[in-house]
Amino acid sequence: MADATKSARDRLLQHLIAEGAIVAALLAWWAASRSLPVYVLPPPQTVARAMLRFVTDPQIAYHALVSFARVIASVAVATMVGLAIAAAVRAAPVLDAVVERRILTFLNSFPSVGWAILGVVWFKISTPTVLFIQTAIILPFCIINILAGFRQIDRDLDELGASLTRSPLRRFFKLTLPLIAPFLMAGIRIAYGICWKIALVSELFGASSGIGYLLMRAQSTSDAAMVFGCCLVIVAIYTATDHLILKPLAARFSVNQGLTS
Amino acid sequence: MTDAAPARKSRPGWSRATLLAHAFTVLFLLAWWGYSKIVPAYQLPGPWLVAQRIVTFLRDPDEMRELGLSVVHVGVAIAIAFGLGCALAALAHWVRPFRLLIDGRLTPFLNAFSGIGWLFLGILWFGLDSFTVIFAVTLILLPFTIINVRTGLQEIDSDLLELGRSLSRNRFRSAVKIVIPLLVPYLFAALRNSFGVSWKVVLTAELFGGNAGVGYLLNVARQQFDTETIFAIIAFILIFVACAEIVVFRPIQRALDRRYARG
Numbered sequence: 001m002a003d004a005t006k007s008a009r010d011r012l013l014q015h016l017i018a019e020g021a022i023v024a025a026l027l028a029w030w031a032a033s034r035s036l037p038v039y040v041l042p043p044p045q046t047v048a049r050a051m052l053r054f055v056t057d058p059q060i061a062y063h064a065l066v067s068f069a070r071v072i073a074s075v076a077v078a079t080m081v082g083l084a085i086a087a088a089v090r091a092a093p094v095l096d097a098v099v100e101r102r103i104l105t106f107l108n109s110f111p112s113v114g115w116a117i118l119g120v121v122w123f124k125i126s127t128p129t130v131l132f133i134q135t136a137i138i139l140p141f142c143i144i145n146i147l148a149g150f151r152q153i154d155r156d157l158d159e160l161g162a163s164l165t166r167s168p169l170r171r172f173f174k175l176t177l178p179l180i181a182p183f184l185m186a187g188i189r190i191a192y193g194i195c196w197k198i199a200l201v202s203e204l205f206g207a208s209s210g211i212g213y214l215l216m217r218a219q220s221t222s223d224a225a226m227v228f229g230c231c232l233v234i235v236a237i238y239t240a241t242d243h244l245i246l247k248p249l250a251a252r253f254s255v256n257q258g259l260t261s
Numbered sequence: 262m263t264d265a266a267p268a269r270k271s272r273p274g275w276s277r278a279t280l281l282a283h284a285f286t287v288l289f290l291l292a293w294w295g296y297s298k299i300v301p302a303y304q305l306p307g308p309w310l311v312a313q314r315i316v317t318f319l320r321d322p323d324e325m326r327e328l329g330l331s332v333v334h335v336g337v338a339i340a341i342a343f344g345l346g347c348a349l350a351a352l353a354h355w356v357r358p359f360r361l362l363i364d365g366r367l368t369p370f371l372n373a374f375s376g377i378g379w380l381f382l383g384i385l386w387f388g389l390d391s392f393t394v395i396f397a398v399t400l401i402l403l404p405f406t407i408i409n410v411r412t413g414l415q416e417i418d419s420d421l422l423e424l425g426r427s428l429s430r431n432r433f434r435s436a437v438k439i440v441i442p443l444l445v446p447y448l449f450a451a452l453r454n455s456f457g458v459s460w461k462v463v464l465t466a467e468l469f470g471g472n473a474g475v476g477y478l479l480n481v482a483r484q485q486f487d488t489e490t491i492f493a494i495i496a497f498i499l500i501f502v503a504c505a506e507i508v509v510f511r512p513i514q515r516a517l518d519r520r521y522a523r524g
Binding site: 011013014021040093094095102105106108113116117118122197204215219227228231238 | 279285286289303305357358359360361362365366369372374376378381384385386401457460461465476483488495498499500501502503506507
């Protein structure tokens with residue numbers, strides 16, 4: 001009983017500090033913005049208005065939607081390519097060194113802005129260019145996770161599957177995919193985050209639409225409120241989608257995994 | 262779990278897998294060379310041209326100075342992010358009232374914030390210089406460090422901590438003798454992660470927000486359509502990061518894995 005009240009008080013204190021810090025930060029922002037020019041630190045209400053434009057202004061909303069669609073498409077493509085590469089390694093373990101020591105080392109060490117510049121040099125400014133750049137940046141994260149997933153599959157289970165059906169496609173969907181699902185989801189979650197946070201650089205170079213483009217335009221016109229707005233909208237979109245979609249999915253699949261192993 | 266899969270034996274001489282890996286490298290270079298013969302040089306310069314450009318790059322003291330500056334940017338950013346990340350993780354672990362603020366508010370916020378966003382905010386606040394670059398890279402690295410160290414602190418065996426308490430009442434002593442040694446693998450993972458990420462993003466930061474460093478050279482080359490230099494810089498960074506990974510990080514990781522293996 002005493003413990004319960006103590007932990008409740010403890011939780012209350014934590015909330016008080018956490019929420020208090022946010023309010024304090026907003027207040028400090030507001031106070032600081034009064035003595036600083038708008039192009040250095042716009043006040044919170046101006047930024048809030050810029051963020052609202054993502055909902056009310058169809059042209060701005062279009063940019064956000066375009067970015068969102070591109071991120072989803074790149075994550076899908078990278079996951080497919082990652083699956084193909086990992087499945088190839090599984091089918092022919094000899095390839096392990098090629099993937100691990102060559103392809104992964106190469107992709108892992110490649111600077112992201114390098115892909116952005118090369119993408120524009122090779123394919124000009126277009127949506128496929130953006131997809132190419134984003135996919136190239138997030139691909140190593142997908143490969144690493146899917147490879148790890150394939151590695152932990154029990155050989156015995158594989159044999160069991162082979163004895164139950166001859167169709168490799170059926171085996172893949174009924175056996176392999178559920179077994180690697182937790183790793184697949186972890187990879188997708190990481191790739192999705194990296195895509196929003198780092199791979200958005202592709203839109204600075206390779207596109208004339210999207211939040212990255214908006215950010216670039218706001219920067220060149222010294223529209224600080226819009227720069228802040230874009231940053232916070234990215235935080236909002238990422239946090240909302242991660243909490244509402246990816247986290248529950250990841251949790252669900254990892255529970256499944258817990259039961260089978 | 263019946264018999265564990267036998268560890269891959271390292272046979273003397275080249276195994277088939279290694280042979281295949283080398284063959285892959287050769288094939289890759291050949292394909293690059295062959296394709297560069299077909300397309301114009303401004304789209305894809307051949308490997309030989311790029312190798313020559315790397316050599317002139319290494320000989321040019323001005324360009325090496327820019328590389329040195331990039332190393333400084335990366336080093337300072339990693340150091341600040343590491344120090345700050347450890348401090349915040351420790352605060353969340355040992356000072357309970359701050360736990361929700363750090364774990365539930367600050368880290369998710371930093372984790373969701375776009376790297377490009379920090380960069381552009383840095384440009385707004387500090388202008389185009391090294392400070393902006395270091396600011397942006399540090400803030401990109403910070404959530405990775407906090408998450409790594411925080412995981413480490415959570416995983417520490419509470420039994421071991423109790424043992425420590427029974428051996429010595431001095432909290433500082435038990436921290437130095439037990440907590441820090443147990444944290445080493447996580448601290449190392451944080452540093453290794455930071456190193457990889459920082460080289461990926463430092464060029465972007467220097468390209469947009471800096472007036473020095475390899476990213477700046479990349480920007481100049483981009484404006485002059487000097488594809489050879491672009492390729493040389495990318496190839497150089499690739500080799501540099503891959504070598505650091507193979508020569509420094511992997512051996513340490515292997516030693517740590519052996520030392521900390523639960524068996």
